[in-house]
Amino acid sequence: MKRVVVTGIGMINSLGLDKESSFKAIVEGACGIKEIASFDASNHSVKIAAEITDFDPSSVMDAKEVKKADRFIHLGIKAAQEAMEDAAFGEGIDYERFGISSASGIGGLPNIEKNSVICETKGSRKISPFFIPSSLVNMLGGFISIYQGLKGPNISSVTACAAGTHAISEATKTIMLGGADRMLVVGAESAICPVGIGGFASMKALCADNDNPQGSSRPFDATRSGFVMGEGAGALVLEEYEAALARGARIYAEIIGFGESADANHITAPVVDGPLRAIKAALNMAGNPKVDYINAHGTSTPANDKNETAAIKAVFGNESPPVSSIKGQLGHCLGAAGALEAVATIMAMRDSILPPTINYNNPDPDCDLDYVPNVAREAEITVAMSNSFGFGGTNGVLIFKKL
Secondary structure: OOOEEEEEEEEEEOOEOOHHHHHHHHHOOOOOOEEOOOOOOOOOOOOEEEOOOOOOHHHOOOOOOHHHOOHHHHHHHHHHHHHHHHHOOOOOOOHHHEEEEEEOOOOOHHHHHHHHHHHHHHOHHHOOOOHHHHHOOOHHHHHHHHHHOOOOOEEEEOOHHHHHHHHHHHHHHHHHOOOOOEEEEEEEEOOOOHHHHHHHHHOOOEOOOOOOHHHOOOOOOOOOOOEOEEOEEEEEEEEEHHHHHHOOOOOOEEEEEEEEEEOOOOOOOOOOHHHHHHHHHHHHHHOOOOOOEEEOOOOOOHHHHHHHHHHHHHHHHHHOOOEEOOHHHHOEOHHHHHHHHHHHHHHHHHHOEEOOEOOOOOOEOOEOOOOOEOOOEEOOOOEEEEEEEEOOOEEEEEEEEOO
8 A cells, every 4th residue: 555645735714814824823722703794694593603704716716717616616726725835846747647535515505595596586597507516516626626737536525524534535545546646635615604504503503602602612511502613625735655755745744544434323413333433443544553632523512522522532541642623713614624624633743732622611521531621732743633523424534643
């Protein structure tokens, strides 16, 4: 099997339009959750989200092309550009051996909502000709492959909140098996729209602490009451190790393990067994190394945080490494979460710092690990794990090693 390394990263989220400003804000404990500004949420039970309010899509696309792509694609293009620039490719790259692995949980939900209303109120002839190609999840990879000239495999993962993580593992497999020398991974999501907020709220999945946006997402805290919707995109450039060495690339980390599993139990209610098997599989593939940090799925929902804690304890017992969730700051970015959190995990390794779990003020007897509460902590991180678990009982775990 070929070795796979990360040589470029990028992200955009409610705390920043690039990786450095975003990660600085994460380390400082900032929160990007506020009242929804993109639509009138006054009649909704949930009025808060982690929106990106200062991004102009025409900064990454020709203004005439913007309407041809949904917002999740705009965000993905931005993160992809940063990751590719960060990887600093020179001449001699074989772009027929350079693919893309994209991910989104829902895709173009705002466009689906908009055109459904148009169809109902004005008739089908008024539907935008750009509706379908702007909304399909795989168009994230389609647009970016065109913009970046990537002619290798073009694959997509649509596995709910585990999609970003699965896109990384799919890209890793492709390189390991010789299907490509390089893969660009992009996970993007933007589902903050009336039907998106309304749909998750009807499931009782969202936190409705509308008067306290900054304190609403509180992973692992005893008073947690649901997740807060976020939007954003994360991108990673993966390369075959020898190819990266040959061009003198800066290597952030090696992907030494991944694990995937199904709960096979319930479409929305998690069980310990599924995440536990994914964690064990990732560790086994990595050779059971000492893990220095776990970036948790940590959604701030009563069920997930208790379940994830139990799975971690089942593997590590009383020797669990520090665990933290950045969803208290970025909200839950659904299919983009795994990619964003992988980028944050790699940057934590780079900077030797543990991101905090903000809004952790009330310990829960069922969540009794070291969650790096409220304040970032300096620590040497050689091996880190990143967890993602999605509706449908789909689980993904990644293990990174600093070289």
